[in-house]
Amino acid sequence: MTHVHNGAETFKEDIIRSFALAHADRVTRIEGASGFRRADGPLAGKTAVVIGGGSGHFPSYNGVVGPGFADGCVLGDIFASPSAEQVYRVAKATDGGAGVILGFGNYAGDRLNFGLAASRLRSEGIDTRIVYVTDDIASADADHAEQRRGIAGTFTVYKLAGAAAEEGLDLDQVEAAMRKANEATYSFGVAFAGCTLPGADEPLFVVEEGKIDFGLGIHGEPGISTVDWMPAKELAAQLVERILAERPADSGPRVAVVVNGLGATKYEELYVLFGEIAELLIEQGLELVEPEVGELVTSLDMAGCSLSVTWLDEDLERWWTAPADTPAFKRGTAAKSKFETATTTGSTEAAVEADTSSEESRQAAVVVRAALDALDEVVHANQEKLGRLDAIAGDGDHGIGMSRGSAAARAAAQTADGGVQSVLQAAGAAFGDKAGGTSGVLWGLLLAGIGEALGNSEAPDAATVSRAVRQSTAKLQEFSGAGLGDKTMIDALLPFVEELDRQTAAGAGLAPAWRAAAEVAVAAAQETAQLVPRLGRARPLAERSVGTPDPGAVSLGMIVTAVGEAFERGDED
Amino acid sequence: MTHVHNGAETFKEDIIRSFALAHADRVTRIEGASGFRRADGPLAGKTAVVIGGGSGHFPSYNGVVGPGFADGCVLGDIFASPSAEQVYRVAKATDGGAGVILGFGNYAGDRLNFGLAASRLRSEGIDTRIVYVTDDIASADADHAEQRRGIAGTFTVYKLAGAAAEEGLDLDQVEAAMRKANEATYSFGVAFAGCTLPGADEPLFVVEEGKIDFGLGIHGEPGISTVDWMPAKELAAQLVERILAERPADSGPRVAVVVNGLGATKYEELYVLFGEIAELLIEQGLELVEPEVGELVTSLDMAGCSLSVTWLDEDLERWWTAPADTPAFKRGTAAKSKFETATTTGSTEAAVEADTSSEESRQAAVVVRAALDALDEVVHANQEKLGRLDAIAGDGDHGIGMSRGSAAARAAAQTADGGVQSVLQAAGAAFGDKAGGTSGVLWGLLLAGIGEALGNSEAPDAATVSRAVRQSTAKLQEFSGAGLGDKTMIDALLPFVEELDRQTAAGAGLAPAWRAAAEVAVAAAQETAQLVPRLGRARPLAERSVGTPDPGAVSLGMIVTAVGEAFERGDED
CATH class of the missing domain: 1.25.40.340 (DhaL domain)
Incomplete structure (x- = not known):
């Protein structure tokens, strides 16, 4: 249940205004857009990574804007894609002249709006690439991997792309890095209870009491099976089994592991689950590299959690462990960017054309x-x-x-x-x-x-x-x-x-x-x-x-x- | 509802084992104790700050062990004080020869167990001080401020004490710093719904649907009034009014503000509330210094939140903004500690005395x-x-x-x-x-x-x-x-x-x-x-x-x- 709000109509705007107030030293709100860029941006000559999607998933996406992570983010209403106009404005304001990657989870509305924004950016001479994340193995089988949704693995994929861009890679290279990161990332989630939108009396969806819904999407998209509650040890075994079943043939033993909570499944529970998962992975000869246990991609107060595994090679591991310094996620010591702040390349207002109508x-x-x-x-x-x-x-x-x-x-x-x-x-x-x-x-x-x-x-x-x-x-x-x-x-x-x-x-x-x-x-x-x-x-x-x-x-x-x-x-x- | 567990009996042990596995690079589990010390400890000549209390409040307390914050922590069962024996063992293993501060929120069980541990430590020649936090202004009136409970302000007080100790202050000075931090910190919280312990069918307590319980404690201790739901703007005004009513006479305009969520009141909501609070405080001429908005002291999946304000002087502000580097909270760039790792001063096993019984x-x-x-x-x-x-x-x-x-x-x-x-x-x-x-x-x-x-x-x-x-x-x-x-x-x-x-x-x-x-x-x-x-x-x-x-x-x-x-x-x- 969402308890603290001023009404559904202003919820997104209230979040954005408040976030800007809390983190003025780290992020800059894009005028006229529901999004942010890092405070030291736009950075001249740096490939810009712009991520986004519906609101309600904090710290995704505004919580992870900053050095070593996203250069900008754009937020839609709760669980709804931002408009193409909003994506365009944030990308335009974040571009430092080296082109833009638009990253988002694979959902119809996001593909449409980000796609349209990309066309417009390209028409204005800004080289723009689209990489959407498809980590949720529950949402389609391996033969249709390109249809899979993006869930908590988006966090890992954006982090890896952000680090690659911070290293100084060009647009082609960052695009390739992000595609490689997506292909190496596999997630599986479960849900225990639905979430309630601000102002709503009823939850958006329900999971039957005492049941676990396997593969349920983070907005309540249908799962693959509903089973009786089981102890953490068994749940861990189920998650690990599904993820390992899709282990890529050429993968090494080093993995980035994220145990993500959706909102109401709390840290103590997530750690208990992580412990069981880690033991199973270690038994399989895998080596966990800087695991993350916490709330990284939430769905308001939904009860549920997921396991994401990214099979690391040398590059991916370097990007995973690279420093990041954002409002909600920090790793290591993020040095000042090697890029200089660019003068903004142009107004985002459309040029007024002369009226030639009959x-x-x-x-x-x-x-x-x-x-x-x-x-x-x-x-x-x-x-x-x-x-x-x-x-x-x-x-x-x-x-x-x-x-x-x-x-x-x-x-x-x-x-x-x-x-x-x-x-x-x-x-x-x-x-x-x-x-x-x-x-x-x-x-x-x-x-x-x-x-x-x-x-x-x-x-x-x-x-x-x-x-x-x-x-x-x-x-x-x-x-x-x-x-x-x-x-x-x-x-x-x-x-x-x-x-x-x-x-x-x-x-x-x-x-x-x-x-x-x-x-x-x-x-x-x-x-x-x-x-x-x-x-x-x-x-x-x-x-x-x-x-x-x-x-x-x-x-x-x-x-x-x-x-x-x-x-x-x-x-x- | 706590969904992920292996049963109530092993919950704490499961958390501790898993946390140690996830953060082996940052914290060391104390053998035979349900607690941790920072991985570079014990530090020779450094005043050790050891904090603790019941489990269920992550990131308090194990999530904030590290440079610039706590040197060690000890965890009891869910919402229950750790035993004196556990406190003793963690403190003994964390002490670097310069004495120990035991910090905890003001609850009867904690006072008894930490008090007993302090006596034992002193009897072994370890200078030990006790500072308990009393920030919750809802729990007793200003004339009985020393009877007040500790809630989310514990986070701020521990952070300030940890930074003071990291600066190199001696035991007397850190104790004085922590008392000053506690006296400068005022919190007020509200609750919307109770939490459910692992394995329990019923919530620990309930808040009536559509109501807000003002001043309800983080374990369900009785509040001061139950009112109808109100928008975030009004809620913010109520919280700010209560906190400002106790503004100390000699306070300056600079404040550390924490808007804390108890578990199921999510980030988007907390930011909306923070925005309203910040505007009211700024209207009053106050200056917010590095505000924190998030989940710092939780109560499993309880729905509720609180405002904590700490009135800063020059020292407190320096400690508040000082670097910290812990599993769940990082600020700035924490340099390697100026203290060297101490050789552990002694076994925590009791010496076996010769039997002289008749x-x-x-x-x-x-x-x-x-x-x-x-x-x-x-x-x-x-x-x-x-x-x-x-x-x-x-x-x-x-x-x-x-x-x-x-x-x-x-x-x-x-x-x-x-x-x-x-x-x-x-x-x-x-x-x-x-x-x-x-x-x-x-x-x-x-x-x-x-x-x-x-x-x-x-x-x-x-x-x-x-x-x-x-x-x-x-x-x-x-x-x-x-x-x-x-x-x-x-x-x-x-x-x-x-x-x-x-x-x-x-x-x-x-x-x-x-x-x-x-x-x-x-x-x-x-x-x-x-x-x-x-x-x-x-x-x-x-x-x-x-x-x-x-x-x-x-x-x-x-x-x-x-x-x-x-x-x-x-x-x-």
Whole structure:
């Protein structure tokens, strides 16, 4: 149970403000971003390691920013990816001219948002690499290792990459080091009890009393088995057996071991477990190098713990034992960085481009603004309903996230000058930035993509709108990697696009074509109730979501319906 | 809920063994003791700071052993004082010839055991000082500040004393520094939920859902008020108001601030609270010096937190910001100690004295052994009953503690050579060492004291036994500071002694006199149900103990009854 807060709405901002106040000597908050860089940064000529993900995992990620570890970090809302805009701003402010590694655990929302930020950074000439961590062997089998989630092994992988960068390795070398670290790192976790988000009355998920859930994810993602409680000695044996089963063929005897607690499984317990684990590993001829026992990647007050083992070679061991000096993790004596502080390379504010939009497009933008008003209104009116839907299988934040995004999009559209493209791109950027998470980045991309396809010159007609929606959807699908049947908003969006195409090809006007397509979307959204979501998503889904439609598909159905009604009202005027 | 353990019986030993395995480079386990000293110790000519208390508070106390902090630490069972024997062994092994400071939080059991250890150390020529921490302003009013408990401010006080000792100050100076640190440190805590001991089904105590218990102690000792949940901003204001109300008249603006979490109140929450607190303190013109936000003094997975403020002068600030390098807390760059490792000054095994006991006394020791057999049997038979009695108002460990102690006493008596004194002193030492806690040290002293009074020369008769019991009881009462009506074993022991005196003065033989006195003791034990315990005890007592007799008094009644029956059987033989 989260007891100390000022309400869920301000929780992340309160954490960030307070952390900045507590550690002003070590970290600098990035203006306008929910993230930090080390106080001596940006460092000229140093490969920048920027890590991040949802809040709620302290000391990950802001607790480990500093010499020998991360150069910067970006935080999303509790258990939700930061927005691409936030990632972009932190990376831009942390880059010292030698390029940026973006590191995160393998979750859908993070991959989308960090991926989008990387594209934008590259488009501005900042060489950017992405390395996501896949240490959780419970989340997919060895043949699908690339689909595995990131859990407590993220700590080790970020530490190793941070040390490699501090040594002075260039971008290619740090990227290679971090990939090697990830490939050498294997984790397995168990859970005893769920956590409760700030302001919530119910835990996010529950583990039955007296049971241990093997392989349960750190946000409650489904595990692989539920068993009766067992003594620490047996639990250690189970964890060690699973980890050793994947021991790489070429591994030596030296290992970095992390026994991590998720929040409510305390130090005394973690030490007892570590002792049993260490004895088993030593029996196998392994040599433990500076083991860590404690809370390094938490999940609020979730009860549970994990074992992470990293098979060390000479380089990895040197990076593991290298000094680090961060607010929450210190090792050895971190000397002053050999790099000098760089003058910041540029503003993170987007350049204002001259308005070249046509009068026709500026007129058409009035309809776009009305459509965004309708979008915002329907999302706000259904915020609680969407939250409840999401709470059945997820963390219940779909309503609040969509609501934040749609309000920001509406406001941005009001103040944006120019034609259809300008207004929709401003709205899309604002949506993605303020909503965060997976839905935020997808809706932001969808709106901006439609705008880009429509352009700023012509007054769109039914056929151009239909084509623009189809083009933007195709890009979205490519970006997200989701297909039909994965239980996402795509399951409502693709039928919508098809029907819109069919109607406009048959000569229907925009409003009636859109209305017919919206009806298809709403029906398709309801049908997602029968689906099982794809593996590897960052929320507790599994069987319990069967019977409930996907909240993203449902909100899409609502939104296209409301937008269609706005088009009809426009036709009537 | 404590989920990871191998059973309550081995929990402390498992923690200690595992901690030694994880941090062999930093700490050395003291052979035969449940404690550690820093790996570079003992340090010749350095004032040794030895801290300790019950387990369950990690990183207090083993997590903060190292340069710039504690030289050694000693751990009791969960929330129970270590035995005097354990304290003695750790202090003896840590002393580098310049004397020892014993530091602990102000709890009855710790005061008794550390006090006894100090006497023994002094008797061996090791200058030993005691400084107990009294930072918890909720536990007694300002006029009785010396009765206050130690909570999270212990962290600050130990840190300051450790830094002062590392600077090279002598024993008098470190003692003065630590007293000054304690006088400058004020804490106030709140609780949201209780913790559950390893293996227990029920929490040790509960806080009503949706409520905050102001001033609740870290072992569930009664607080001062229960209020409805309030936002972090309001909670911060309440904590700050209470702390500032006791601001010392001569204090400057510089403060060391610790926002401590008890276990399940997580980092994100602690930072949110810290931010609100910091803003209020800064508004008051105060300057925060290297604040600490985290888990420094925990209570297993208890939900709650506290604010500690230490008013710094130049010395205290230098010690607060001085380097420290321990397993769980590091600050700055701790250089190699200026002191050299000392050769250990001596064995901690007691010297074996030549047996000078008389034949009469050796014969009488047979009766003593039979009495100790009876003691052990009655305690074992009633272990669960005593545990249940203790659980109503305490932590339920009276049964298990007494059971461990009596078994050890019985075994020691079997193997001890010599007369009555030798056997009872061996039994008393074993009882105190193995039982731990408050009852352990008191029963250990009582048995050894009776032995000392009886001597090794004469065969005791009813009058000598009565006098010996009276003398030992008087010493015990002086040592414990408990009087009639404080709801302790003294409430049964004093009436027992009086009746035994009366009976023997009237000419009764030992067995009948003892039986009559035992009946009085049993009745007096039952009458303790009406009493309210004294303030300042380390367990959750308060009103809920009214109606239940004191478990220590009840076990005393049982034991003297069983011993009386053994005497009667002896008479029959």
